[in-house]
Structures are given as structure tokens and as C-alpha cells.
Amino acid sequence: MKTTDVPLATRTVVAAATAALAAPASSAASPAVAELIANLKSPDDKVRGPAWQHAGPSGAPAVKPLSEVMTDPDFEIARAARRALWKIVRHAGRPNAAAEAQAVATQLIALLPTAPTAVRRELLWMLSEIGGDDAVPPVATLLANADVREDARCALERIPGAKAVAALKQAMATAPEEFKYALAHSLRVRGETVAGYPSQKLVPTKPTRVTAVPGS
Amino acid sequence: MTRKHPTMARRAFLQRTGAAALGTGLLGLPQIVPARVLGAAGTPGANSRLTMGHIGIGGMGNGHLGYMLARQSRGEVNVAALCDADERRLAAALKSAGGEAKTYRDYRALLERKDLDAVVIATPDHWHAVQTVHACQSGKHVYVEKPACCTIEEGKAMVRAAKENKVAVQVGSQGRSQREAHKAHLYIANGMLGRIHKVTCWHYASPADNRPVPDSEPPPELDWDLWLGPLRWRPYNARYCHGTFRWIMESGGGQIRDRGAHVMSNALLFMNADHTGPVTVEAKGTVPTRGLWDSAIDMEVTYQFKNPDWTLVWAQPGEPVPYFDRDKQKREGIREGYGAVYHGEKDKLVVWVGDGQVYTELKAVNFQKPPGGVDVPQSPRFDHHADWFEGIKTGRKTIMNIEAGAATSFLCILGNLSLVLGRKLQWDPVRQEIVGDEQTRRKMSRPQRYPYTL
Numbered sequence: 194m195k196t197t198d199v200p201l202a203t204r205t206v207v208a209a210a211t212a213a214l215a216a217p218a219s220s221a222a223s224p225a226v227a228e229l230i231a232n233l234k235s236p237d238d239k240v241r242g243p244a245w246q247h248a249g250p251s252g253a254p255a256v257k258p259l260s261e262v263m264t265d266p267d268f269e270i271a272r273a274a275r276r277a278l279w280k281i282v283r284h285a286g287r288p289n290a291a292a293e294a295q296a297v298a299t300q301l302i303a304l305l306p307t308a309p310t311a312v313r314r315e316l317l318w319m320l321s322e323i324g325g326d327d328a329v330p331p332v333a334t335l336l337a338n339a340d341v342r343e344d345a346r347c348a349l350e351r352i353p354g355a356k357a358v359a360a361l362k363q364a365m366a367t368a369p370e371e372f373k374y375a376l377a378h379s380l381r382v383r384g385e386t387v388a389g390y391p392s393q394k395l396v397p398t399k400p401t402r403v404t405a406v407p408g409s
Numbered sequence: 410m411t412r413k414h415p416t417m418a419r420r421a422f423l424q425r426t427g428a429a430a431l432g433t434g435l436l437g438l439p440q441i442v443p444a445r446v447l448g449a450a451g452t453p454g455a456n457s458r459l460t461m462g463h464i465g466i467g468g469m470g471n472g473h474l475g476y477m478l479a480r481q482s483r484g485e486v487n488v489a490a491l492c493d494a495d496e497r498r499l500a501a502a503l504k505s506a507g508g509e510a511k512t513y514r515d516y517r518a519l520l521e522r523k524d525l526d527a528v529v530i531a532t533p534d535h536w537h538a539v540q541t542v543h544a545c546q547s548g549k550h551v552y553v554e555k556p557a558c559c560t561i562e563e564g565k566a567m568v569r570a571a572k573e574n575k576v577a578v579q580v581g582s583q584g585r586s587q588r589e590a591h592k593a594h595l596y597i598a599n600g601m602l603g604r605i606h607k608v609t610c611w612h613y614a615s616p617a618d619n620r621p622v623p624d625s626e627p628p629p630e631l632d633w634d635l636w637l638g639p640l641r642w643r644p645y646n647a648r649y650c651h652g653t654f655r656w657i658m659e660s661g662g663g664q665i666r667d668r669g670a671h672v673m674s675n676a677l678l679f680m681n682a683d684h685t686g687p688v689t690v691e692a693k694g695t696v697p698t699r700g701l702w703d704s705a706i707d708m709e710v711t712y713q714f715k716n717p718d719w720t721l722v723w724a725q726p727g728e729p730v731p732y733f734d735r736d737k738q739k740r741e742g743i744r745e746g747y748g749a750v751y752h753g754e755k756d757k758l759v760v761w762v763g764d765g766q767v768y769t770e771l772k773a774v775n776f777q778k779p780p781g782g783v784d785v786p787q788s789p790r791f792d793h794h795a796d797w798f799e800g801i802k803t804g805r806k807t808i809m810n811i812e813a814g815a816a817t818s819f820l821c822i823l824g825n826l827s828l829v830l831g832r833k834l835q836w837d838p839v840r841q842e843i844v845g846d847e848q849t850r851r852k853m854s855r856p857q858r859y860p861y862t863l
Binding site for chain 2: 246284
């Protein structure tokens, strides 16, 4: 199937998603978003697949509802919701759509404090692509969370601007000693000079149990 | 060539005392020494054996190991180190190698060895750049499987590392070294097609994951953390590991990164375009509706080059061209599932396959370069590994050097980026960067999980 050869059911989804873009972020239960969610929850991948593949224009109003489906016990449905959200992020990040990207990023940021770990990881990587200065404080907060601190560090390494660098520097003061090496790496990637905490990238840590049998 | 760690005094001493003493261990030194010890500064002696390490020994890595073991049996190399994150594969490779080589799970321990001259890297794609850069930084020559890299910045880092450390890097797009690839190149370079305005590639579609399974615990023999390496952490899934990584966008990236790194590598070589790139890239395609695999089933990517102007099209499935000689095809097992057509002003030329097999039309096969005609590079004995050895020993550029490898990978990466982002991309081929698209610019690099970093 080519993207230009979209079935009618899918076109309906796209139209609904486009309508949802116009809705304010608070109307998470708008008919368009509700239809998107319903299609994503379909047991039929011929319905579910096109729904996530064409979710891009759904925009900010669909972010929170999708994040809730990302923990669905059916891993195919959860995956479809995750991919739908990524479609939204990629669509919103296109050139000359700064307001749309900002609206989506705002919704992603709002979910960060309470989302489950697996969802948080996705949110952090999404913000690494479209997040700006306002994403930095909530992302930096998660540098103190052992489960997602590595994803938060990566997001800050990628988000441009002095504020992200400042957040990494600030974390160096309070982070656990073993995590400071990773933070120092990110700062060096950003062109900063860091005293101490030399790179551990060439330090072997994983010995093998496979050895030659003498005389073999 | 000079090396990062030339051991001049030791080398001179060893040359005076002779290799025979080394062989008997009379000096109390290891019996395996790097070939460079006996050669000129940083360069193995002409008749010396290279001491090899293998990082990643399943799939293609197993093939490379077999090749090197055959060379070892002829006294041409020493296979001294084997490394894999999967201990079952490691044990099997050790058995093949005859128990002489030392084994490693962690490639960083292998790179610490000073006696290794060179490494063959055949890990999943997401490891290629990090391991190549680290190997270069430890002064080792590198043969790395294709595609060279997963991001633009990885490719640039590989080029820098090879240059700064003056080591030979060969990327495993071995189609460039094949006999009929050389013939096709010679035919095109001598103007037999006239000015080429378009190259159209075809390749059969990628598979969809029709047996998706939930995430699970990794098998006991696999170090999942090490296998993932630079990638963001995710749980193990039986549909995302050896071999199947090819169909995951963040690692293997589908057919365009697998066979595209062969077919488009040849296109860049034949078009004399290793040091340039497209100005726009636009992809469309279809990805699976279910399952973990997210690379395109079918896709079409159009690359527009400028000065000279030509168009490169990667198409799955595109328009396959049947091979012209059915008897030969049957006899030699010639595949025709992928290839490229070179469209010139005067004529066109078909080149089938593009990797370990390359076949072209008889008019090119039978072509003889006219007096004063243009010559083109040729690998010794049409052997891609031999070309690498030649590069190591002489310092000349290998036929699929890292600049060419990165340029080819960039085509694959940009095609997938355009597909994933759903938009046409503008590319500056001189600065090698995305123009006018902040999100895509961010995706020129990908933060790596510590400590598996460039």
C-alpha cells in the first residue's frame, strides 16, 4: 500500500485527526481524539495500523489520551499508541510549525512528573527532538530519578541552548558519584570543559566466561 | 604511515635480534606480536603476518572469521582475539578457531591488547561507529561491516578517527571489489553511456513482523546491556536481536541500510560521487501496521544531486530487471532481487546484485579500455579483504574507505529520516548537514547510553 492509496476508513481518521488539531489542548475527549483512541484499541491491525500511521496531525489534544493507552496490557495496542504519539511529535516538529511543536511539547512536559517509567522514557526522547528551554527544568528534575536519569541526560545533551548545559552543570553538584561520569560526558559533547571524571568509555567491565580448554 | 604509539626503540631492537628469537620466546616476550613491530614505523613489514581481532562473530562476522582462518592456515595472519556479547556464539567461534585465540565479551578489553594490528567489526549496525572510533584510537586498522554508521555525526567521527590515527579503514560494501563491478565502472568512466542523468535501484520489499511477541528476559548466554550498547535502554524482545535487528529503524534500518549500502555504494563509486552528496532527499513508503519491526516494507527515495546534476532513486520493490542469461544464472546462483540501472544520454547499463555478487551486461564485461582511456580502482585479485591488507601495508586509500562508507551511509540515513519525519529534506553536501529543519538537525546525532559512547 502506498501512502497515496489510503483506504476510506483511514481518510476518516485523518480528517478527524486534522479536526482535533484545531481543538484546544484541554478537549482531550474531543470526538476526533476519541475516534483515534478507539481505532488504536481495535484488535484488528488493519484498523489500528492506519490509525497510528496517520495520527500526526492529531496534535496536542491527543498527547495525554495517547500516553494513557501506552500502558495498555495488550502490547500491540500500547505500541500503536506510542507510535501514534511519535507521529504527532514528528509532524509537529516540521519547519514553520513552531506553535504546533510548542503545543505538543507543553503537553509532553505536563506528563513528565507522573507518567510511568516506560512512558517517561518515550516522553524524554520526544522532548529531545522538539523540546526547548521550557522543557529543561522538568527534564533536569528527572536526572535524580535512577530509572530514567540516563534518558533525561540524553535529552539534555540534545536540547539546544545554554539552559540545557546549565542544567547538566548543576546536576554535577548533586548527582551520585557514579552518574557524574555520564553527566561529564554530556557536558563535553556540548563543548564544555569538565575537571575530573575522565571518560570511562574504554574501561572494560564485562569479562567472559568462555575460555579455551587447554590442549583443545 | 605513522602510528599513534610507535615503538621505535623496541622495534629497532627486535629487528636486530631477529624474528626467530621471538618465535621461540627467548626474549620472554609474547609469541604473538603485532606485525608493525617488524615493519617500518606503523607499517607492517611486507612479509609479516597481521595479528587480528574479531569483534562480533555471528552472521557476517562468522564469514569474516572463516575467511581469516583460511588465511591463517596459509600463514598469512594470526587470529588472536574473538569477541561477542553472546557467549554461545563466542564458544562456537573459539571452537572454529581451534582454541588458540583469546576470548572476550567486552570489546574494550580486546582493544587494550597491544599485539593486535587490526580488527574486524561485524556487530549490529548501532555498534559500528563506537567500536570503529575506539579501535582507531587504539591504533588498530579496521574492517567494519556496512552500513558504516547510524547517524551523520557517527560517520563524521569515524572519518576523523581514521584520519587522526592514520589507520586503514575498509567498510564491508564488498561489491566495489568484484570483477564485474570493476568492468561496469570502467565502462561508465570511459563514457560509454554518455552523461548519466539517473540511477534507479530496485530491491525486493522488507518483511513485516507477523509473529510479534511481548518483551521478555534475555537468554542467559546474551549480555543484553552490552548488545544494546549505545542505544537507549529497552527490554529484550525475541524479535529484536541477532539478524532481526535489521528490521528495527534505530539499529538496522531495513533494506535501504542493508542492501542500499551495497547498491548505492556502487552508484557513488561509478558516478565518482564519493565526496559529494545529494541536495534534497525525499522518501515515501509503507511501514508495517503491527509488530515490533518498524522499517519500511516498500519505499521510494529520490536523491537529487547537483553539479553535476543527476538523480538517484532507491526503490523497494522498484522495477526489477531479469538477468539476461538464465543458464549462467542457474549455474552461478546469480540473484536478481536487487540491482541498479544507469541511465545515460547514449545508453543504459544494468548492474545486478551489488554485494559479494556483482554482474553486469556483456557490453561492459567485454569492454576493453582504449589507449589513453580512463582507468578506475581495482582491488587486488578482486578481493575486498585483500584491498584492506594492501591499504594497511602501503597506506593507500582502500576502495571502500571510511569517507566513502560514511557517504553511502548518509544516503541510507537521510532516506530513512525523510520517511520517518514525513517530509523532504534539504542537505548541504559540502558541510554534510541538514539545512533549515531544526528537528532533523537534532537527529543528525543521537545521544548514546553511557559508557558506550564515541
